[in-house]
Amino acid sequence: MAKAKSAFVCTECGAEYRKWQGQCSSCQEWNTLSEIRLTSARPGSGAATGRAGYAGDLSRDVVDLGNVDLSEVPRLTSTFAEFDRVLGGGLVPGSAVLLGGNPGAGKSTLLLQTACKLAQQRRILYVTGEESLSQVAMRAHRLQLPTNGLKMLAETSVETILAVAEREKPEILVIDSIQTMHLEDISSAPGGVAQVRESAAALTRFAKQTNTVLLLVGHVTKDGTLAGPKVLEHMIDASLLLEGGADSRFRTLRGQKNRFGAVNELGVFAMLEQGLKEVKNPSAIFLSRQEEQAPGSLVMVVWEGTRPILVEVQALVDESALGNPRRVAVGVDQNRLAMLLAVLNRHGGLFTGDQDVFLNVVGGVKVLETSADLAVLLAVVSSLQNRALPKELVVFGEVGLSGEIRPVPSGQERIAEAAKHGFLRAIVPRGNAPKQAPKGMEVIPVDKLSDALEAL
Helix, strand or coil, X not given: CCCCEEEEEECCCCCEECCCCCECCCCCCECCEEEEEECCXXXXXCCCCHHHHHHHHHHCCCCCHHHCCCCCCCCECCCCHHHHHHHCCCECCCCEEEEEECCCCCHHHHHHHHHHXXXXXXXXXXXXXXXXXXXXXXXXXXXXXXXXXXXXXXXXXXXXXXXXXXXXXXXXXXXXXXXXXXXXXXXXXXXXHHHHHHHHHHHHHHHHHHCCEEEEEECECCXXXXXCCCHHHHHCCEEEEEECCCCXXXXXXXXXXXXXXXXXXXXXXXXXXXEEEECCCHHHHHCCCCCCXXXXXXXXXXXXXXXXXXXXXXXXXEECCCCCCCEEEECCCHHXXXXXXXXXXXXXXXXXXXXXXXXXXCCCCCCCCHHHHHHHHHHHHHHHCCCCCCCCEEECCEECCCCEEECCCCHHHHHHHHHHCCCXXXXXXXXXXXXXXXXXXXXXXXXXXXXXXHHC
């Protein structure tokens, strides 16, 4: 018998090796290589017949890029405006969407709500590999969802699922979850690198060929990344992450990859007894502030995908009893906080080298852009001097290493969003200052960090 060929794949970056080694040479991670079995090509296929095997593919026509049909593919609504926003306008037929999140975040709840509502006018097949049909039915009954019309299947074999899908011909196929699926030809256990990759490839191939919307549920690892090989993210069209702690009733749905819409789009949901409910105005829930303003608290305007959101940043500066003061940041990059403190010392004249600095973005929002730099520094200054900032003040802007305040994208929309929520003063980069400020609002343009400190 011919010896089965195998390869070793890194679960972090997807790099392949012919033999096992302790460290991945590409991403420098340790003990991340997993063995996969390589199946040989079927007799008569192009890969098996060599160069002559490609003769059958020469009939395919080569199309000029200028002659490609540009008509937009109609999207299917998910019945959730926030879900459609993150997807870029809705579900695209023939696309594969991966939804990840921590256990209990609400992945299955969100997809079950979507499937039950859409099943009233569309053909949907919901495949559950982790729960029994009675468990899913009990959840739908508890959430008071319409259950008529939704086709259910409890199965983990990809071959069986594809056979049922060929017969039912659904418009939307939901797989919960991809880590429980397996192919008969692969000897490894479900959830392994080979099974996850090949199962996702087979399901994605079916979705592309039949113009079916494929929704996959994915688990996350302890550090919050999607489990399985990195190549899984390259096979799909959109990767979404549902975030939210067990102690919070709010959930944020963030787009990490999307071939049909904006990346880093943010949707906000509230977990209620009737399931997930979308939040129309996210800024309102992130601005639930106390009546008495405390030092170190400040509101900033961040841009998430296609809309501005107002969030509160809090800073606490205290004398350090350690030789190496602590720098703790939740919601922003900790390395960027250390860099901003150095800028504050050099160009603002305020020394924090002997102080512990703690920073937190209220509401669990993760700020990924640089427009929060100025707000972070002013919050640190407010806590350092133990002086509260005005409650009606809003700040945004990027801070450079030489102390200059750089403009950020969509500055006019940020100011308009702040004015809509009743803020009366705004400290912004001069490049973002409007020609005419919104009615009742004072806009203070600044060029340098020293100008912003004087404006306080």
